[in-house]
Amino acid sequence: MAADKPTSTAFHSWKDVVVIGPALAAATAGIGQFGITAGLALVAKGFGKPYNGHSITAIAGLSATSLGIGLAIIRLSSLLALPLASIADRRGRRQVILACTAVGLVVTALAGASPSYWIFVVIFAAGRPLLSATTSIAQVIASEETSSQDRAKAIAMVAAGYAMGAGIIAIFNDVASKVIGFRWLFFVALVPLIALPFIARMIEEPRRFLDRASYATMSGTTTPGTKPTRSSAIRALSSQYRTRLLIVLALSFAVSWLTGPADTFVFLYAESFLHMAVSSVTVLILIAGIIGLAGLLTGRWLADHIGRRVTSMMALIAMAGFGILIYTGTKFGMATGYEMAIFSGGMFSAPAGTFILEQFPTSIRAAVSGWQVASGVIGAAAGLFVFGIVAHIGHRFPIAAYMLFPGVAVMALLFLLLRETKGKEPEELWG
Numbered sequence: 001m002a003a004d005k006p007t008s009t010a011f012h013s014w015k016d017v018v019v020i021g022p023a024l025a026a027a028t029a030g031i032g033q034f035g036i037t038a039g040l041a042l043v044a045k046g047f048g049k050p051y052n053g054h055s056i057t058a059i060a061g062l063s064a065t066s067l068g069i070g071l072a073i074i075r076l077s078s079l080l081a082l083p084l085a086s087i088a089d090r091r092g093r094r095q096v097i098l099a100c101t102a103v104g105l106v107v108t109a110l111a112g113a114s115p116s117y118w119i120f121v122v123i124f125a126a127g128r129p130l131l132s133a134t135t136s137i138a139q140v141i142a143s144e145e146t147s148s149q150d151r152a153k154a155i156a157m158v159a160a161g162y163a164m165g166a167g168i169i170a171i172f173n174d175v176a177s178k179v180i181g182f183r184w185l186f187f188v189a190l191v192p193l194i195a196l197p198f199i200a201r202m203i204e205e206p207r208r209f210l211d212r213a214s215y216a217t218m219s220g221t222t223t224p225g226t227k228p229t230r231s232s233a234i235r236a237l238s239s240q241y242r243t244r245l246l247i248v249l250a251l252s253f254a255v256s257w258l259t260g261p262a263d264t265f266v267f268l269y270a271e272s273f274l275h276m277a278v279s280s281v282t283v284l285i286l287i288a289g290i291i292g293l294a295g296l297l298t299g300r301w302l303a304d305h306i307g308r309r310v311t312s313m314m315a316l317i318a319m320a321g322f323g324i325l326i327y328t329g330t331k332f333g334m335a336t337g338y339e340m341a342i343f344s345g346g347m348f349s350a351p352a353g354t355f356i357l358e359q360f361p362t363s364i365r366a367a368v369s370g371w372q373v374a375s376g377v378i379g380a381a382a383g384l385f386v387f388g389i390v391a392h393i394g395h396r397f398p399i400a401a402y403m404l405f406p407g408v409a410v411m412a413l414l415f416l417l418l419r420e421t422k423g424k425e426p427e428e429l430w431g
Contacts, residue, residue, distance in 0.1 A: 068388020
């Protein structure tokens with residue numbers, strides 16, 4: 001039997017401080033995590049030895065295989081975000097998100113002092129799951145603080161926060177890294193720590209989490225007078241939600257199979273192989289900030305008017321098409337594909353994030369978000385590894401893009417297997 005719908009007093013507007021706080025936490029995660037993407041070309045040159053030649057190793061300084069394996073290790077480390085996020089189902093969202101943010105930023109900064117590429121990979125990988133958990137829990141908090149009318153907007157706010165953090169570090173890469181070195185891309189992760197006490201005051205424990213015991217009883221995930229004996233990560237695999245969760249995991253894998261290599265290699269490809277000036281890439285990034293915001297607003301509007309499911313599916317298909325366009329071998333294709341992929345990604349994030357979180361009850365929602373991160377990590381790592389191997393063998397990125405990305409458009413059809421949630425509260429969908 002479905003749980004009764006919570007009263008409106010439990011909800012906040014997407015513009016309230018309690019939603020802005022998690023969005024700012026996500027921004028700090030963007031600053032900490034995006035340095036490896038924005039500065040990959042400089043990281044490769046800093047730890048490698050470029051030489052005259054036409055191979056990827058000669059141009060970049062490190063082989064595509066080394067880069068692919070290193071990035072895959074970094075991505076795989078985010079598997080630990082699953083148990084970290086699951087703790088938030090027991091200890092509370094606020095406590096866990098603040099702890100993960102603080103420790104994650106410190107460890108990420110330490111990576112900047114690494115003496116070699118592989119030590120850098122290990123240290124950076126240690127901080128990544130903490131910041132992945134930060135972003136994951138930020139979305140959970142935003143979803144739980146709002147009603148159906150505001151939920152897509154709140155998720156968009158968190159996505160915009162992460163994008164803002166990533167944009168800050170990308171711009172810093174262009175303005176300062178050539179002068180003071182790539183290591184400062186990672187040392188700058190210490191700066192958001194100054195703002196963390198301020199952000200902490202903006203984050204509260206969602207009413208849905210505080211009332212989780214009664215909601216869990218009504219949804220059938222626990223029985224009256226008992227406490228869960230298993231972790232929420234295991235309970236999410238119960239027969240009641242298993243099929244739904246497996247579909248979500250397959251979709252998360254597909255999305256990251258695409259975005260892992262498409263996003264991570266794009267600046268290396270533009271600067272080292274298309275010979276685009278760093279300033280030109282920075283202009284693209286600045287434009288992408290505006291376009292990404294337009295995508296977020298578009299996706300948010302479509303999610304509330306035509307539905308979360310169809311919007312997510314259309315956006316993912318578009319992401320796959322424009323991902324291929326990025327690597328077609330021309331500066332025009334790269335610029336156009338990149339900007340439109342950013343628009344499609346923005347259009348995807350709010351409806352898909354909202355849609356997936358609405359499918360599950362509060363008692364396991366953070367764990368489901370963690371499972372989603374874990375599946376995405378495996379997808380990204382696999383995509384990075386295969387993309388790097390194919391690009392290395394053929395000495396061409398376009399071949400890898402043509403082989404990896406089209407299947408993602410087919411996987412987007414899995415959204416049709418999940419129930420539309422537009423206009424409904426999660427409590428109405430349990431069971």
